[in-house]
Amino acid sequence: MSKSLFRSPRGTRDILAPESTRRHQLVNRFGEIAERSGFGLLESPIFEDVSVFQRIGASTDIVTKELFEFNDKGNPPQRLALRPELTAGVCRAFAQHRPTVPWKVWYHGPQFRYERPQSGRYRQFMQVGAETLGSDDPHADVEMIGLGLSFYEAVGLRRVRLLLNSLGDVESRSAYRYALTRYLQQRSTELTEQSLATLGVNPLRVLDSKRPADQPVISEAPVMTDFLTEESAAHFQEVQDCLDGLDVSYELAPRLVRGLDYYTRTTFEFVTDSLAAAQNAVGGGGRYDGLVESLGGPSTPGIGLALGVDRTLLACEAEGVLAEVSSAVRVFVVDTVGGSQAVGLCDRLRRAGISTDRAFDRRSMKAQMKLADRSEARIAVIVGPDEQSEGVVSVRDLRSHAGQQKIPEADTVKTVKRLLSTLS
RNA sequence: GUAGCCGUAGCUCAGGGGUUAGAGCGCCGGGUUGUGGUCCCGGAGGUCGGGGGUUCAAAUCCCCUCGGCUACCCCA
The missing domain is CATH 3.30.930.10 (Bira Bifunctional Protein; Domain 2)
Structure with a gap:
């Protein structure tokens, strides 16, 4: 700091x-x-x-x-x-x-x-x-x-x-103010210094005091509702x-x-x-x-x-109410190739209404998978050299051990959508 | 505005005059070459809120200041 x-x-x-x-x-x-x-x-x-x-x-x-x-x-x-x-x-x-x-x-x-x-x-x-x-x-x-x-x-x-x-x-208030002022003045010796100061400015606010010493006087003070x-x-x-x-x-x-x-x-x-x-x-x-x-x-x-x-x-x-808000991200794109694939995939997924995040800076597969996990996304869409050369992406369910499947790159949005609806 | 307590790593906190200031969590990297959540190893990160003073020596004592917390006050 x-x-x-x-x-x-x-x-x-x-x-x-x-x-x-x-x-x-x-x-x-x-x-x-x-x-x-x-x-x-x-x-x-x-x-x-x-x-x-x-x-x-x-x-x-x-x-x-x-x-x-x-x-x-x-x-x-x-x-x-x-x-x-x-x-x-x-x-x-x-x-x-x-x-x-x-x-x-x-x-x-x-x-x-x-x-x-x-x-x-x-x-x-x-x-x-x-x-x-x-x-x-x-x-x-x-x-x-x-x-x-x-x-x-x-x-x-x-x-x-x-x-x-x-x-x-206005009418009730001034009658009350008058009565209250008179009362407080009568008992002014019992009031704290601060309350005395308040009394001069706005007697009603003396009633707001939280100071213990004022409480006996306040509790016996005339009440507004009697003056309405x-x-x-x-x-x-x-x-x-x-x-x-x-x-x-x-x-x-x-x-x-x-x-x-x-x-x-x-x-x-x-x-x-x-x-x-x-x-x-x-x-x-x-x-x-x-x-x-x-x-x-x-x-x-x-x-x-x-x-x-x-x-x-x-x-x-x-x-303990109002539960923690959960992550908005549902899909995480992992791309170790470093080309424009991740950009395009994210764009398509997002346009399809699927909240999607990704890693930057060409980090290692391991690092990106860690980020994917931390993002609480349900699905990882993975592009490595293999996928790229085959024109596919790997789709992995991050919350099961079901492994992952390769699908044609062009089918990504369709497949992810279907998976999300069946998984959750 | 008044009074009390407190400021040490991103966070929570140890250390309370004497060599290069610590822990846990978090972060980064690695665990045989493309895969997270557990585990193991390593690393980065602090002029100890700032300034002044006392002392051979200050994170440690004193003063000031800034900030945080708490009560009064005020109000949401």
Whole structure:
């Protein structure tokens, strides 16, 4: 490692082949499930005007201290930032294009946060997610939650729990904020220094503290759900009723706040019991009924969710699900003659839809056979001097001791196809 | 941003002041001249993360720095 001059920047990594394939599968799986529910893929920019993200919230660490910001080369330059999450960009796109509502999109891609890396936490990380804009129907909330659950189910995770809360509308929230602030101030001597600081910025987030010393105060704090307006309470109740109707189990988590300031009403989080608490949040989401408007669009309700690909994979590993992907290669061409035969054979096999690999550099028969074995191909197609002079190739089943047969070179594709279908 | 632990071959790790730094796995080659998976033999590959210091002598001790891990924080 000291030999290479450069390494991937802090908090980023190269994801090599078989793991990258698994991640790809995970993303595809999510996409299939989302499209089955009428969500269309949205590809949006990886960077935006920094103001787009600042709408996420002034007390959100993600925008106050974790943004990768830079100027472009314009005059005057535009202040840009790598996206730290995807919802803001989706809402910007909505405000820009004004699609007919409800607008249901899904997406995937990297996001960037300048923070201290540790396991399940990177400076560049992957999420898949979905948003429904233009409806505040509780059924949209339930559909969104269901989407997340279907995904975890599809990848085989069993130890995922759904935490559910409502943060209410503006009116409920300010009443609650007031009550909570008063309560926390009364007991401020019992709070940690850090929580006191948070209290000044965003009292709700004090509830997020994991510091043991804060827990007694937090556990006796007033809960949001007691402050919901009639309308918000009814909305929340409807969400719960629907979930009950679907036999979805969930836990009411009245102190679930989540770190993004834009959330209103329904909020939820998916946590796994197979990872440590620091990274047990594998996904989450909620309503953000004011976000589009704050980005200059029409007043538009919205709900979304984002699921962490990296953490989902960690959880899969911990639970031992999502089997190893097997080699895609079925045929390996061994050519010790070194002419253009291997090139032609590979080309024909591949054009016929058979995944095929080969050796390079004129290695010995033994070396090439080793590679063939390692490739996990089922069949080796061998060309040596004998075969070449006879105009044939040898075809060998690599997983039996049945020996090998010579066939006319021209029949290679036909024979290999037949063999593959009978062998496997 | 705060705190603790850790950086030795591609990977997992021994060695914890004294001659040319080791193992297993992986990789390459060979085992009588064209055939893999087992076995046997051989080989390549490290300025011991980087820089500075202490010492006759540093992978080993000290400082700084970079990186990794863990917790807080934050969140996926």
